[in-house]
Amino acid sequence: RERARERERESARESERARAPESERESARERERARERARARESARERESARERARARERERESARERARARESARKRERARERERERESERECERESKRESKRERESESERERESERESARKRERARARERERARASERARKSERERARESERESAQERERESARERESARERESARERESARERER
Structure with a gap:
């Protein structure tokens, strides 16, 4: 469009020169x-103003890109921190699970x-x-043995007493026979 306008102006100047005298044309x-x-x-x-505006726009775009990079870097750092927090939380859960398992094993032991102690006590009570x-x-x-011995002693004593009574009775009978024989002789 600028070249077309320039051509139009040049054509107008040519027409003006053609009409004017030489001094006027000069x-x-x-x-x-x-x-x-x-x-x-x-x-x-x-053009310089346009270049300056272009440079300003480019600086603004670069600044915007820099801000975008800074925001993206901040988001990346935050995501990294969040992942680290999640990993730490998982590690803590794992540690807690291990502690709980250890407590459960110790409790079970x-x-x-x-x-086992109660069984030992029961066995000891059973042995006692x-x-x-x-x-x-x-x-x-x-x-029982003492009663048997006592009974045997009593039986032996009873037999001894019975034997003594029998001997006494035999002596009495013998004495009676002797007296009877003496009386018989006496008669």
Whole structure:
């Protein structure tokens, strides 16, 4: 579009030069050259301004990209921290699970030991009862033997008394016979 406008202006200048006398055409050419220089300066200023605006936009885009990179880096760091927190939480859960398993094993071992101690106490009580029964049985046997010996002694004494009575009775009978014989002789 700028080139088309330039061509149109050039065509208009050519038409104006064709109509004007030479001196006027020279003056017109000078004025035109001045306008051209002014337009060139303006165009240069506009291009420089456009370049500056482009550089400003590029700086802004770069700043925006930098901010975006900073936000992304912050998000990455936060995600990394969150993953680390999750891993630490998992590790803590694992440690707690191990501690709980250890407590359960210790508790189970203690229950087993207590059960074994209780079994030992029961066995000891059973042995004590067995020893007491054995002692009671032995006492009963001793008492029975003592009663048997006592009964035997009493029986022996009774037999001895019976034998003494029989001997006494035999002596009395013998004495009676002797008296009877003496009386018989006496008669």
